[in-house]
Amino acid sequence: MSVIRPAAxxxxxxxxxxxxKSATPKVLHEICGRSLVGxxxxxxxxxDPENLVVVVGHAREKVVAHLEETAPGVRTAVQAEQNGTGHxxxxxxxxxxxxxxxxxxxxxGDTPLLTGDTLKQLSAAHSADGNAVTVLSAQMPDxxxxxxxxxxxxxxxxxxxxxxxxxxxxxxxxxxxxxxxAFDGRLLADALKQVRTDNSQGEEYLTDVLGIxxxxxxxxxxxxxxxxxxxxxxxxxxxxxxxxxxxxERLLTGAMLSGVTVVDPASTWVDVSVSFERDVxxxxxxQLLGSTHLGEGCEVGPNTRLRDTRVGAGxxxxxxxxxxxxxxxxxxxxxxxxxxxxxxxxLRSKIGTFVETKNAQVGEGTKVPHLSYVxxxxxxxxxxxxxxxxxxxxxxxxxxxxxxxxxxxxxxDNMFVAPVTVGDGAYTAAGSVITKDVPPGSLAVARGQQRxxxxxxxxxxxxxxxxxxxxxxxxxxGGEG
Numbered sequence: 001m002s003v004i005r006p007a008a009x010x011x012x013x014x015x016x017x018x019x020x021k022s023a024t025p026k027v028l029h030e031i032c033g034r035s036l037v038g039x040x041x042x043x044x045x046x047x048d049p050e051n052l053v054v055v056v057g058h059a060r061e062k063v064v065a066h067l068e069e070t071a072p073g074v075r076t077a078v079q080a081e082q083n084g085t086g087h088x089x090x091x092x093x094x095x096x097x098x099x100x101x102x103x104x105x106x107x108x109g110d111t112p113l114l115t116g117d118t119l120k121q122l123s124a125a126h127s128a129d130g131n132a133v134t135v136l137s138a139q140m141p142d143x144x145x146x147x148x149x150x151x152x153x154x155x156x157x158x159x160x161x162x163x164x165x166x167x168x169x170x171x172x173x174x175x176x177x178x179x180x181x182a183f184d185g186r187l188l189a190d191a192l193k194q195v196r197t198d199n200s201q202g203e204e205y206l207t208d209v210l211g212i213x214x215x216x217x218x219x220x221x222x223x224x225x226x227x228x229x230x231x232x233x234x235x236x237x238x239x240x241x242x243x244x245x246x247x248x249e250r251l252l253t254g255a256m257l258s259g260v261t262v263v264d265p266a267s268t269w270v271d272v273s274v275s276f277e278r279d280v281x282x283x284x285x286x287q288l289l290g291s292t293h294l295g296e297g298c299e300v301g302p303n304t305r306l307r308d309t310r311v312g313a314g315x316x317x318x319x320x321x322x323x324x325x326x327x328x329x330x331x332x333x334x335x336x337x338x339x340x341x342x343x344x345x346x347l348r349s350k351i352g353t354f355v356e357t358k359n360a361q362v363g364e365g366t367k368v369p370h371l372s373y374v375x376x377x378x379x380x381x382x383x384x385x386x387x388x389x390x391x392x393x394x395x396x397x398x399x400x401x402x403x404x405x406x407x408x409x410x411x412x413d414n415m416f417v418a419p420v421t422v423g424d425g426a427y428t429a430a431g432s433v434i435t436k437d438v439p440p441g442s443l444a445v446a447r448g449q450q451r452x453x454x455x456x457x458x459x460x461x462x463x464x465x466x467x468x469x470x471x472x473x474x475x476x477x478g479g480e481g
Contacts, residue, residue: 008049009053012088016082021237025058033271040108043107050100054075055078057078058082060076064076075095077094077095079091084197084203093188104182104188110235114231118136122180133209137223138227143163147207148175149173150170150173151222160210183209188209248270251272259276260282264284267286268286273291274288277293278297281298283304293310298311299317306322309326310325311327315327316333324340331345337356339357349363349364361379366380366383378404381406384409410427411432414431417434420434425440426441
């Protein structure tokens with residue numbers, strides 16, 4: 001398939017999208033980690049156009065800010081009043097100096113399932129057939145409500161007839177108009193000057209250009225999309241969810257064909273920016289979001305959500321929430337762990353059940369097995385952090401750092417009050433509150449001396465179940481004596 005580089009791709013993104021019932025502009029709603037217009041731009045970039053122009057209108061400040069952040073190099077044209085698709089394209093051409101030589105592809109900003117391959121097919125057919133305009137069409141199982149593509153015996157398009165205006169014979173046609181076109185740039189600019197507004201909406205319709213060009217003796221063609229779902233526009237939240245499901249299936253299919261095991265695709269959700277290596281296993285109930293990367297042979301899930309997280313080869317992440325973390329090769333995380341931004345887990349390290357980490361570097365072979373919080377800390381290699389330990393990093397105004405060295409053994413129920421350092425090979429006793437540095441190889445004991453007050457229950461809780469149990473135990477001990 002030979003594709004000539006288009007002079008421009010124009011993305012129509014000026015509409016309000018009232019049926020979304022949202023303060024967010026329609027084209028900025030997201031599926032699979034990317035806005036609707038972002039998906040369209042990704043497909044358009046596969047054509048490598050000389051110019052990429054987005055027509056903005058409703059809430060244009062939000063849309064432009066989004067484009068500046070996510071799509072550098074994209075130009076914008078303003079349609080201050082929504083006067084129809086023809087008017088929108090005219091605004092785009094004015095942004096490009098009034099017209100361009102070469103092909104101009106026009107796409108809708110709310111069609112996130114459209115692929116670059118389909119746009120390449122459209123552009124190639126447009127060039128090969130020498131058309132003035134080529135419509136992207138699709139064969140619909142049920143074409144009710146769509147404009148029908150009417151062709152002559154040669155295959156050229158003679159008309160696009162709206163459903164309400166179609167005859168019974170025309171309504172039997174299943175090929176419909178997608179609203180995506182490839183135009184000869186100069187002919188498009190000239191034809192737009194002739195578009196009238198004497199219609200029920202008082203708007204300039206881009207589809208009128210087809211009749212103008214055909215009347216002038218130019219050929220109008222159509223290229224049929226391989227999957228009719230690609231051209232689906234999003235107008236409400238139901239359609240948004242349907243598109244998300246379709247795109248998610250597409251992404252998971254690609255992952256599985258590349259060597260990933262997805263145990264239950266129906267309960268697994270993935271963003272377009274997620275990447276995998278081979279022999280990854282993803283268990284049910286897992287969400288993989290943002291720039292997450294899963295290394296070779298790692299195992300993730302069930303019931304796990306990873307965002308912007310790198311998981312090393314052979315690691316295991318179970319029932320975990322992670323955001324902006326790095327899990328080293330062979331590491332074990334969970335179940336029921338929470339990795340917050342800045343967490344870096346070393347080779348074969350372990351973060352166990354009900355453990356939370358934040359801005360923490362955990363060395364090779366080190367274990368934090370249960371019920372602990374590790375925040376703003378550096379822990380060396382092959383250290384064991386006892387259960388119910390808390391790294392006390394916040395003094396009410398500032399965060400402070402704790403360092404625990406390599407080959408340390410810290411007791412259960414320890415508090416490390418930062419800033420504090422525990423040296424290599426040191427031990428800390430259970431129940432200690434560590435407020436001073438611990439030298440290497442030392443044992444730190446920081447707890448009150450135990451004191452037993454005998455007979456307290458009998459005096460303070462006479463007649464209670466505890467007092468009776470204690471009395472019975474005393475008699476039994478006395479009898480044994």
